[in-house]
Amino acid sequence: MTDPTQALSRLSPLLPLLARFIFAAVLLPYFWASAMTKLGDGIFGVLTPSVGAYAQIFPKAFEAVGYDVSKLGIFHWAVVTAGTWAEFVLPALIVLGLLTRLAALGMVGFIAVQSLTDLYGHGGIEHAATLGAWFDRLPDGVILDQRAFWVFTLAVLAVQGAGALSLDRLLFRSGAPAHPGDLRPAPEGPQSR
Template sequence: MVNSPLEPVTAPLNRVGDEVLPLLARLVFAGVLLMYFWNSGLTKVGDGIFGIFTPGSGAYVQIFPKAMEAVGYDISQLNFFHWAVVVSGTIAEFVLPFFIIVGLLTRLAALGMIGFIVVQSLTDLYGHGGIAHEGTLGAWFDGPSDALIMDQRALWMLCLLILVFKGAGALSLDRAIFRQG
């Protein structure tokens, strides 16, 4: 392996980057997406202390728009599968962001959020007809950077991929609990 003449400069940058990038990714996630997902989760929770297990009709409309339309927006006509997906999705909207913020099981939580965003995007495009709405899908390399799906969610995924590949970084519960060395 050939060492670069710049290695005395790049090696410390690499070490600092391994600590700082994940911390910054978690900070950006907290600043940009935490309240987005928590507020979205709150729209799905039913009444009472166990409301997370009795989601309202809005939860089903958000997650299963075509199924709800097919049953005339009557939740009682949906089955256990629908309930389980809505409840687990709602729990994920609270738990996964929390785990990312505190840096607990960060790689797994970031992978879960990536899966969540993929399902969310597909639901937006196909379930809610996002493809039909001009500008929702967007396109890369087109100039504007404000499309909800291709542009914004690609940046969300990049932030989460940093956590998948680098872990939680400094100042995390992962570091405190699973300290190596």
């Protein structure tokens, strides 16, 4: 008699592909739209963030200097510029399945910083609905509820990799398999020596 759960366990290699699909369908448009609001004018907009970028990432520091970007330092520019690039590059890497584990870990860090900025920089900590709460029957808290699902999706990719249909698998085929079940014995014969 066969165990029906064994058939389900054979589908586990599809989990990373499904996680990347969900990320592409739900979070890619969100992060890219957010990044677009941070670009400055013209072709060099990727190096000259918009005023809104500083307001989003450093709300209190920006307010303290009277919303004058020229009064902020190189540190602020570097963080805002790197954050903008990260919102474009890391999601693209995840969707393409390229350097997926590293990109997923980078996105987890990005989401942690984003959440802390939302809570303490923008005052979300003062609003119970923004923070949310676990085990409260309400699944719509922005930080604790929604972002927990985001991080879980990314954790699947960080642990399991991009899966079979990915640039990681294509480019790094000789690397370690994504799943222990992918281990196959080497072919026997003179060519294997």
